[in-house]
Amino acid sequence: MMNVADYMLDVGKAARRASRVVASAPPSSKNAALAAIADSLVANAEEIISANELDMREARSKNIAAPLLDRLAVDSKTVHRMADGVRAVGALADPVGAITDLAYQPSGIQVGKMRVPLGVIGIIYESRPNVTADAASLCLKSGNACILRGGTEAFHSNKAIAACITGALGRVDLPPEAVQLVQVTDRAAVGALLKLDEYVDVIVPRGGKGLIERVSRESTIPVIKHLDGVCHVFIDDRADVAMAIDVAVNSKTSKYAVCNSIETLLVAQDIADAVLPELAARFAQHCVELRGCVRTREILPEAAEASESDWREEYLAPILAVRVVGGLDEAIAHINEFGSQHTDTIVSEDLSRVRRFLREVDSASVMANVSTQFADGFEYGLGAEVGISTNKLHVRGPVGIEGLTTQKFVVLGEGQIRER
Amino acid sequence: MMNVADYMLDVGKAARRASRVVASAPPSSKNAALAAIADSLVANAEEIISANELDMREARSKNIAAPLLDRLAVDSKTVHRMADGVRAVGALADPVGAITDLAYQPSGIQVGKMRVPLGVIGIIYESRPNVTADAASLCLKSGNACILRGGTEAFHSNKAIAACITGALGRVDLPPEAVQLVQVTDRAAVGALLKLDEYVDVIVPRGGKGLIERVSRESTIPVIKHLDGVCHVFIDDRADVAMAIDVAVNSKTSKYAVCNSIETLLVAQDIADAVLPELAARFAQHCVELRGCVRTREILPEAAEASESDWREEYLAPILAVRVVGGLDEAIAHINEFGSQHTDTIVSEDLSRVRRFLREVDSASVMANVSTQFADGFEYGLGAEVGISTNKLHVRGPVGIEGLTTQKFVVLGEGQIRER
Numbered sequence: 001m002m003n004v005a006d007y008m009l010d011v012g013k014a015a016r017r018a019s020r021v022v023a024s025a026p027p028s029s030k031n032a033a034l035a036a037i038a039d040s041l042v043a044n045a046e047e048i049i050s051a052n053e054l055d056m057r058e059a060r061s062k063n064i065a066a067p068l069l070d071r072l073a074v075d076s077k078t079v080h081r082m083a084d085g086v087r088a089v090g091a092l093a094d095p096v097g098a099i100t101d102l103a104y105q106p107s108g109i110q111v112g113k114m115r116v117p118l119g120v121i122g123i124i125y126e127s128r129p130n131v132t133a134d135a136a137s138l139c140l141k142s143g144n145a146c147i148l149r150g151g152t153e154a155f156h157s158n159k160a161i162a163a164c165i166t167g168a169l170g171r172v173d174l175p176p177e178a179v180q181l182v183q184v185t186d187r188a189a190v191g192a193l194l195k196l197d198e199y200v201d202v203i204v205p206r207g208g209k210g211l212i213e214r215v216s217r218e219s220t221i222p223v224i225k226h227l228d229g230v231c232h233v234f235i236d237d238r239a240d241v242a243m244a245i246d247v248a249v250n251s252k253t254s255k256y257a258v259c260n261s262i263e264t265l266l267v268a269q270d271i272a273d274a275v276l277p278e279l280a281a282r283f284a285q286h287c288v289e290l291r292g293c294v295r296t297r298e299i300l301p302e303a304a305e306a307s308e309s310d311w312r313e314e315y316l317a318p319i320l321a322v323r324v325v326g327g328l329d330e331a332i333a334h335i336n337e338f339g340s341q342h343t344d345t346i347v348s349e350d351l352s353r354v355r356r357f358l359r360e361v362d363s364a365s366v367m368a369n370v371s372t373q374f375a376d377g378f379e380y381g382l383g384a385e386v387g388i389s390t391n392k393l394h395v396r397g398p399v400g401i402e403g404l405t406t407q408k409f410v411v412l413g414e415g416q417i418r419e420r
Numbered sequence: 421m422m423n424v425a426d427y428m429l430d431v432g433k434a435a436r437r438a439s440r441v442v443a444s445a446p447p448s449s450k451n452a453a454l455a456a457i458a459d460s461l462v463a464n465a466e467e468i469i470s471a472n473e474l475d476m477r478e479a480r481s482k483n484i485a486a487p488l489l490d491r492l493a494v495d496s497k498t499v500h501r502m503a504d505g506v507r508a509v510g511a512l513a514d515p516v517g518a519i520t521d522l523a524y525q526p527s528g529i530q531v532g533k534m535r536v537p538l539g540v541i542g543i544i545y546e547s548r549p550n551v552t553a554d555a556a557s558l559c560l561k562s563g564n565a566c567i568l569r570g571g572t573e574a575f576h577s578n579k580a581i582a583a584c585i586t587g588a589l590g591r592v593d594l595p596p597e598a599v600q601l602v603q604v605t606d607r608a609a610v611g612a613l614l615k616l617d618e619y620v621d622v623i624v625p626r627g628g629k630g631l632i633e634r635v636s637r638e639s640t641i642p643v644i645k646h647l648d649g650v651c652h653v654f655i656d657d658r659a660d661v662a663m664a665i666d667v668a669v670n671s672k673t674s675k676y677a678v679c680n681s682i683e684t685l686l687v688a689q690d691i692a693d694a695v696l697p698e699l700a701a702r703f704a705q706h707c708v709e710l711r712g713c714v715r716t717r718e719i720l721p722e723a724a725e726a727s728e729s730d731w732r733e734e735y736l737a738p739i740l741a742v743r744v745v746g747g748l749d750e751a752i753a754h755i756n757e758f759g760s761q762h763t764d765t766i767v768s769e770d771l772s773r774v775r776r777f778l779r780e781v782d783s784a785s786v787m788a789n790v791s792t793q794f795a796d797g798f799e800y801g802l803g804a805e806v807g808i809s810t811n812k813l814h815v816r817g818p819v820g821i822e823g824l825t826t827q828k829f830v831v832l833g834e835g836q837i838r839e840r
Contacts, residue, residue: 413790
């Protein structure tokens with residue numbers, strides 16, 4: 001039996017070799033691969049569903065919670081959605097090789113930037129087997145090889161999906177090692193992957209906070225991480241009241257367990273009386289518990305009492321902290337201090353205040369007069385996302401195929417040499 | 421006496437606060453600061469030179485090597501050059517706040533990207549006191565606060581330069597804490613700085629390999645690092661012979677101790693007889709020692725014998741490894757295996773081969789028909805550089821003010837809410 005570290009080293013080396021091939025593969029060849037993968041998923045739907053049944057049976061025998069079972073389940077509809085997703089990635093514009101800003105410099109050399117793949121991307125994820133197809137297709141389209149480490153609970157499902165992918169790659173003459181699923185469930189495989197800095201260029205963890213913290217701590221490879229989403233709506237006193245209420249309610253209630261759902265609502269004191277009672281009624285219809293500051297509770301005595309720890313809390317549940325602030329300055333200061341630099345919205349008709357909010361709130365997505373729940377790769381026109389980054393370097397917010405690329409300098413001349 | 425870790429924590433907190441102010445400072449205010457800094461450097465030239473004399477005396481008493489003394493020395497000309505550098509940064513276009521790609525999405529929301537400062541930048545550097553003024557002005561122009569940790573050997577010089585900077589900031593009503601020089605020489609200050617991940621967004625080390633490896637190992641903050649420069653010239657058999665010789669000679673001999681100097685020359689076998697004897701003669705004039713592969717030594721029997729370790733060596737000296745390769749494929753494979761992904765040039769008149777070289781060589785700067793020694797922020801039109809990145813994520817190659825910024829998403833609407 002092979003040692004896990006040696007196995008992962010071989011996976012890393014094979015990925016690096018394959019990455020050279022996919023990096024210079026023409027768009028037609030990558031698109032042919034994506035079409036073949038989509039076809040293969042549909043053709044092998046029965047095998048995938050049977051493999052998933054093995055995972056589901058095991059999960060049930062371990063009394064895994066119902067929402068997790070839901071996320072694990074794959075049926076014929078899921079397989080078709082996966083295939084559609086792969087085809088949609090194929091239809092995106094190819095980002096690789098685009099040269100921009102090519103301009104002459106005083107020396108006569110011409111300098112520009114070429115968009116190129118990162119190389120090898122390691123993706124570590126939990127539960128949902130569709131991530132196997134989604135992530136593989138985004139990596140492939142952006143010219144990267146990938147190493148996929150799915151959750152143990154989805155092992156059989158992921159294996160069946162990965163088999164479709166590697167088979168399809170072989171049929172279009174791309175190296176099957178461009179998409180490798182880690183074939184051991186041993187947790188040590190994750191540790192070994194995180195140390196393969198010579199062969200892996202970036203790690204993208206997708207899952208709970210525990211996973212992301214472990215990956216950030218152990219990895220010697222740069223991590224595109226997605227930590228908390230403590231998002232805010234700020235209702236300015238020059239807001240349209242009806243719009244403010246709709247945006248605040250939608251930003252919380254469209255979905256609770258997502259990172260772009262708000263956790264704290266900030267209301268300017270001069271509009272608090274006009275919006276809070278109606279907001280409380282709307283939230284009550286959704287059974288959202290409100291936790292308010294002192295001034296909030298003067299208007300809404302039925303609200304629970306918020307403590308400072310509430311301003312930092314990512315509830316991911318029907319609970320909302322509410323704070324009345326003096327105005328824009330206090331709102332920006334609150335968001336920059338307690339928020340998680342994820343997604344924040346102002347509702348206001350005052351252009352100068354909107355401009356300041358957009359500029360001064362230091363978050364990956366800053367919005368005016370829209371629900372925070374739009375913070376999403378599809379809604380942003382990125383096609384699909386491999387995750388939402390809370391990093392500041394490289395890429396912030398939803399990460400699409402462009403986030404899986406980088407730029408190198410291209411320099412052209414006619415024999416220029418440098419005089420010192 | 422204050423504990424070093426506590427001192428650094430205070431520095432970090434003050435930098436974060438100041439960063440909020442400079443991030444939203446208008447271009448006119450940052451430019452006024454840069455002009456005031458330049459004036460102050462010139463006005464205080466004598467104080468700076470006296471402080472430098474203290475450093476020089478101490479350095480001489482420690483018998484520090486002559487090239488290091490040269491790099492440490494500051495005279496009136498150096499001060500004026502520093503001031504000119506600061507004014508040149510002032511004249512650059514302001515990158516902050518630029519919104520690009522603002523486009524409507526199917527939901528009716530408008531999504532774009534805004535260029536914003538990274539926040540707080542920690543710069544750790546050795547020797548040259550001019551880095552204090554260069555780095556501070558680049559950080560300021562890009563809307564960042566910075567924490568500067570210079571070398572102990574330049575402590576008095578750096579302090580005098582930093583005093584000019586903070587004085588000037590105060591006079592234009594920007595927070596002096598936007599540029600903080602670490603005021604303790606204790607090495608523990610570096611260790612403490614590298615753990616301030618809550619207050620510092622990126623670390624830029626500038627110095628020898630030892631420093632950069634230590635920083636990369638210890639830092640919990642992302643590092644823009646600059647490791648080896650194992651650069652190549654590849655002379656294709658469709659090269660213009662005279663151009664090939666000039667480019668190869670200049671790429672090595674313009675300066676030896678710089679990262680964009682080549683360490684290995686690759687020559688296509690069909691042109692080796694035509695270029696190697698002339699190249700050997702030209703390199704002999706510069707007293708460059710050649711270390712050749714077997715085929716090179718068939719043509720140049722006087723060359724020393726190269727071993728595989730020579731292909732990985734960053735000599736930073738008048739030594740050059742020479743390898744004859746079959747052609748383009750072998751050249752690309754050699755560079756991607758042995759190079760350091762820094763800067764590589766092809767000399768060829770064959771457009772298809774140039775296109776493949778530019779695309780397939782995985783380096784920060786890929787060039788055709790120019791000397792590698794052009795890999796430099798000024799030559800690229802970036803104005804100035806804070807370093808040369810060998811990272812793949814965020815920024816590759818010379819890092820100018822744009823490399824000290826990031827992009828956030830800006831989303832505008834008229835009350836859109838998301839239906840699921």
